Amino acid sequence: MHRITMIRPDDWHLHLRDGEHMRAVLPDTAKRFARAMVMPNLSRPVTTTEAALAYRERIVSALPPGLAFQPLMTLYLTDNTTADEIRRARQSGMIHAVKYYPAGATTNSDSGVTALVKCETALAAMEECGLPLLVHGEVTFPEVDIFDREKIFIDRMLLPVLQKFPRLRVVFEHITTRDAVRFVMATPARVAATITAHHLLLNRNAMFIGGMRPHHYCMPILKREEDRQALIQAALSGNPKFFLGTDSAPHARGAKEAACGCAGVYTSHAGIELYAEIFGSRDALDKLEGFASLHGPAFYGLPRNQDTITLVKETWDVPKEVPFHEETLVPFRAGGTVGWRLL
Ligand code: DOR
Numbered sequence: 319m320h321r322i323t324m325i326r327p328d329d330w331h332l333h334l335r336d337g338e339h340m341r342a343v344l345p346d347t348a349k350r351f352a353r354a355m356v357m358p359n360l361s362r363p364v365t366t367t368e369a370a371l372a373y374r375e376r377i378v379s380a381l382p383p384g385l386a387f388q389p390l391m392t393l394y395l396t397d398n399t400t401a402d403e404i405r406r407a408r409q410s411g412m413i414h415a416v417k418y419y420p421a422g423a424t425t426n427s428d429s430g431v432t433a434l435v436k437c438e439t440a441l442a443a444m445e446e447c448g449l450p451l452l453v454h455g456e457v458t459f460p461e462v463d464i465f466d467r468e469k470i471f472i473d474r475m476l477l478p479v480l481q482k483f484p485r486l487r488v489v490f491e492h493i494t495t496r497d498a499v500r501f502v503m504a505t506p507a508r509v510a511a512t513i514t515a516h517h518l519l520l521n522r523n524a525m526f527i528g529g530m531r532p533h534h535y536c537m538p539i540l541k542r543e544e545d546r547q548a549l550i551q552a553a554l555s556g557n558p559k560f561f562l563g564t565d566s567a568p569h570a571r572g573a574k575e576a577a578c579g580c581a582g583v584y585t586s587h588a589g590i591e592l593y594a595e596i597f598g599s600r601d602a603l604d605k606l607e608g609f610a611s612l613h614g615p616a617f618y619g620l621p622r623n624q625d626t627i628t629l630v631k632e633t634w635d636v637p638k639e640v641p642f643h644e645e646t647l648v649p650f651r652a653g654g655t656v657g658w659r660l661l
């Protein structure tokens with residue numbers, strides 16, 4: 319197959335940033351995706367309904383004319399999130415989930431949760447009103463090896479929460495390990511997972527080929543080849559528990575190429591094309607529409623998109639860097655090529 323027409327996809331995990339940085343990256347997503355679940359980890363985290371609605375307005379007013387993109391908003395869970403705030407978020411109709419970051423796990427996560435038990439009131443309210451919990455599934459204990467953070471999170475954090483809140487809907491975001499794939503497959507339908515393109519395309523060697531590769535550094539960190547193979551199997555399986563979430567996370571070049579560089583890979587410029595590469599290379603393009611366009615809306619109880627996109631198997635060159643407000647950012651495959659093009 320050299321061409322595929324499919325229902326327009328959605329990105330169920332996206333970092334859009336704010337202000338001029340958001341303006342710089344938003345068109346990449348809005349050209350490809352109908353909707354995106356917008357992460358709340360701004361430098362001042364989006365912890366209230368009011369802040370989320372204001373952020374939504376800023377995104378909508380930054381949209382280039384003619385693009386009917388819809389941002390789906392999230393709240394940032396803290397130790398102090400109240401049940402009232404959860405209910406307000408639900409009633410707004412614009413906030414579709416609450417995001418859990420373990421304190422200190424990644425970019426702007428300092429006000430994340432120090433212990434999930436402290437959030438029981440909020441979690442009970444979410445369970446009650448049907449607002450899903452999106453988890454950054456890693457522990458940050460200093461004694462735990464960075465490559466084991468996800469596995470340990472499952473046993474120590476996720477299982478207890480699922481047991482304690484038997485009706486809470488949970489998305490295990492950007493899963494990276496075989497353990498996570500197995501876990502999600504073994505749980506009831508209320509638990510789903512997103513998978514990024516970069517975790518499908520790269521194993522951890524990619525961070526060190528010929529030297530340090532800061533543009534492949536992200537959280538959760540890239541894992542072993544056997545983990546990558548398990549992710550590919552999950553994505554291609556047609557199992558509705560797995561769906562597309564790019565976790566595209568723009569940082570300025572200087573913030574990545576630094577003595578203490580930021581975590582994040584920017585993939586929105588080829589946000590659906592990179593997935594087409596993987597599915598195409600495994601002769602599974604017929605499974606792409608489910609993964610990218612159907613499973614997510616089904617999980618969130620949202621309608622399917624009405625229009626379609628067409629992808630053709632044609633190689634195009636990725637620029638070495640692109641403008642990012644007063645700086646630049648280095649997109650995934652910078653200076654290289656992508657094998658599928660959006661018509
Ligand atoms: O690599 C990452 N970058 N992982 C995250 O969880 C956050 C993201 C960001 O916001 O830069």
Ligand code: ZN
Nearest residue numbers: 331333357565
């Ligand atoms: Zn993320």
